[in-house]
Amino acid sequence: MNIIIEEMSLNDLENIKNILTSEFDDFWNYDILKEELESENSRYIIAKLGNEIIGFAGIKIILDSADIMNIVTKKNYRNQGIGTLLLQNLISICKKSNLTSISLEVNEKNLHAIHLYKKFGFKNMGIRKNYYKNQNGIIMFLGTE
Ligand SMILES: CC(C)(COP(=O)(O)OP(=O)(O)OC[C@H]1O[C@@H](n2cnc3c(N)ncnc32)[C@H](O)[C@@H]1OP(=O)(O)O)[C@@H](O)C(=O)NCCC(=O)NCCS
Known part of the structure; x- marks a missing residue:
């Protein structure tokens, strides 16, 4: 697969707006992502296969x-x-x-996400109880120096 990584633009978000929850994941929504993309302190990237x-x-x-803040692969391209x-x-x-x-x-x-993060050396730093409704969140950390 010839995948290209590019900076994500507002235009890219418009392109996936209608399939954001159905084909990516239902955790994030359009308004929050738009705000993120407009923020000076955020950096977002996309993976593209052709125009997709x-x-x-x-x-x-x-x-x-x-x-x-987020890392998500379109459902039919996961585990590749x-x-x-x-x-x-x-x-x-x-x-x-x-x-x-x-x-x-x-x-x-x-x-799957925890496995991915551990592969890059992220370490568990603690638990945040009931962060996701009735489930706990794990805080992970990677030093980059
Ligand atoms: C987590 C997520 C981004 C991983 O994306 P992906 O494109 O499938 O990742 P990769 O193909 O690079 O796989 C990463 C690792 O997870 C493993 N993995 C991924 N999907 C798997 C599956 N269905 N079964 C078994 N292992 C799987 C891979 O084997 C790989 O490990 P390896 O390199 O040791 O073989 C994807 O599952 C996703 O979009 N999930 C929904 C959004 C989400 O939960 N994001 C994380 C929020 S914190």
Whole structure:
């Protein structure tokens, strides 16, 4: 697969607006993503196959660290390396921007995502109880220096 990683634009968001929850995931919504894309402190990227957006991911920068806000692969392209490619690119953006750490919060039941983060060296830093309705969130951290 010839996947291209590009910075995500508002136009890209418009392109996937109608399939955001059905074909990507139902956690995020259009308004929040639009706000994120318009924020100076956010960096979002997309994975493209031809003209099709098959994944996106983004960080919010707070001082010298980044929070991963989202990383999602279109449902019918999962388990083919797209998530790995997106995360690799986010980490490299953080390193190039001289950010010293990356953190994130993930649902404890989201084993695929946890596996992906651990693959890149993220460590569990703690649990946030009942963060996702009745499920706990795991806080993960990666030092990038
Ligand atoms: C988490 C997510 C982004 C992973 O994306 P992906 O494109 O499937 O990721 P990859 O194909 O690069 O796979 C990453 C790892 O997870 C494993 N994996 C992914 N899907 C899997 C599946 N269905 N069964 C078994 N393992 C799986 C892969 O084997 C791979 O590990 P490996 O490199 O050791 O083999 C994707 O599942 C997703 O979009 N989930 C919904 C949104 C979400 O929960 N995001 C995280 C929020 S914190």
